[in-house]
Amino acid sequence: MLKKIRVVVSIVLFSLITLYFLDFRGFLPQSFSFLEKIQFIPALLAVNVAIIIILIALTLIFGRIYCSSVCPMGIFQDIIAWLSKKIIKRKRYTYSKAKTILRWSVLAAVVVTFLFGFTFLLGLLEPYGAYGRMATHLFRPIYMAGNNLLANILSSFGNYSLYKVSIYSFGFFSTIIATITLLGIGFLAWRNGRTYCNTICPAGTLLGFLSNFSFLKIQFKDERCNSCGLCVMKCKASCVDAKNKKIDYSRCVTCFNCIESCNRDAINYTFILQNTKKNNPALTKDDNIKKIKSIDSSRRRFLSATLFSLVTGSTLLAQQTTSKLLPKKAFKRQTPVAPPGAISFEHFKKKCISCHLCVSKCPSHVIKPAFLEYGLSGVMQPHLYFDHGYCNYNCTICGEVCPTGALKPLTVEEKHLTQMGQVQFIIENCIVYNDETSCGACSEVCPTQAVSMIPYKDALTIPHIDTSICIGCGGCESACPAIPYKAIYVEGLKIQGKASIKHEQQEQIEIKDFGF
């Protein structure tokens, strides 16, 4: 019964989370972004106190049900493991020793690099973000291709209820990372169930530590158990030791498979009194973190030093090579354009775990993962590019869905004033200047008229820029038809500014006649 409830909850949440990533039509209401906001690491980064307290409380009461039924990566592994059992009938799990040192080392490395402002490692290993990238870069294109196929069939019958969409690749590097994640975690799950959760996952390590103190636990009834080992074969976390009748609670994800498997009713899920004095169940978050930090301090120092030198060294190297390798262009964006609500690169790069939900949700296809634009520590973090469109003036969806608070939610009025970058005009590339013919493609799309057309020769008009009212949406850059180099582009801002839009008075004009 417990297992059934767990499976149903897991499937519902997993389907909704995945569908929310895939859904480009707005089929699921936007409020479903709460499914992303209740994820553990995003909630920590967003300092979403209510969610953190709820998740910790749930873990202290029930054990790792977050890992079991809320985390999409966890459920994804369960699905792979379930499939492997369907295909390989005789598959059985065995008990293995805890990889405590590995787990805590990974967590320490993640925490230290994060504190040094290198969020990449956390983003790479953290389960929700890793799943988000799989959904965005691997599942979404398949979903869209299916949509296009259906739309083609329907439109040939004159039915346009579905529409075709362009499938863009959002960056080679992130797609590769997503593929490696899928294959790597998928392989581990196929072989041994929840290996990733109990060796690498930083959320798993933290919550596993907490679940040592949970009130409700799975427990052997010593008098009934004959150590037959059926439960061990079913344990995807490899944490049940039937010989010694012990369960490693730090790895148990309370899936209840063992209870279901037992023929003798020798395992149950009950309230356990803490028998040690030092293990206080009412631990606060801060205490926990202190505990984590107290562990293996020499190792931590070693790791942090290694990683830090690695990171800084390679950043320097990368900066040197990129400036040499890139071909000379008429313009090269010096500073990337961060999505609206990023506040500053410092804030954004610290908080973003690259789940790419904003990439999936942007209706204008204008957000994509960076490669080295933000430097090495910002690999995979989203930035704006204007190959397929520009940031819609009235759209605020990226900030609304962002679960980590890396992008601040903006109201439409705030968005209208948020300056992500500033326009730059290169007159030598401009069609009006070179061909002396009309164009105006840039000014046409400019929502604030930071690019306006002013009188030029004869009846011609030529672009004129006012960076103070530019919001950096990239409309001009996207529209500029000049080849081979665009005549207008947006230079990003490291700290997002405020556009100084002036309000204009409405003139009363009365028209009495046709004028001809």
Added chain:
Amino acid sequence: MDRRDFLRAIALTGAALTTIKESKAMSILTQSFQTNNSTTKYDLVAVMGGEPEEMFRKAIAEMGGIENFIKRGDKVCVKPNIGWDQPPEMGADTNPKLVAEIIKQCLKAGAKEVIVFDHPCDEWRKCYTNSGIEAAAKAAGAKVVPANEESYYKPVSIPYGKNLKSTKIHEAIVGSDKWINVPCLKNHGGAQLTISMKNYMGIVWDRGYFHAHDLQQCIADVCTYEKRPVLNVVDAYRIMKNNGPRGKSPSDVVIAKGLFISQDIVAVDTAAANFFNQVREMPIEKVKHILNAQALGLGTMNLDELKIKRIKL
């Protein structure tokens, strides 16, 4: 050959070439406008002072009724301007009430189906929704189709075009029996004004080519595409006088309550440009695509030679 003969020969060759060129243009001009009854009472009807749907009803009645242009069983395409993610109050897109009224009349005249689309500049779903046109058109009984993908467009040749020789036009136009061009009258930073001819840029896929190859010529060129609209209905209920075509604030908009209707795209744009000139100075010579279109023989800018009905409500 003496010098006189030589000069004469050159003059004659030149003249002959000019004639050939002219006759090509003439062949466009001499294509009579397509109507179901042989004649319409007026070449152009201008209305002002009413609500959009009311002005259209008056205007079309003077043109002999929609039945004069739409036959029973026709597949009709109505092409408004849905270029921008703006509310109707900004006048950046065609008035949804006008679009709905035209659709209703077409269906009443027995049109088999009415399709509505545009190739917007802003994100298309937001344009279709926030312009109010998708909802109004669907409520009026039309089918609203997407135009966001290149595969919805069919390659066509533009034999009479000067700079634009071929392009891709949306299948809703290519596959229609009749189409009605329903632009709105606005200022435009590059083309000076956007009216009926500029509205053609929403039926093509690659607009960048237009901007890169003399926008004002390409606009005229695309209007020589063989399938002409049976009617051009210019919505001048709200006029965006500045910062067009997108507009930045309500102060760009003037409520002018005008409507112009004609089969002659050059004439209707000339009339609308003159109307606009009262709101903000805009000499017609600056709106080069109208001049270019007249040179291609697409219609006349000389409104005096036309039968015009003016109605004030």
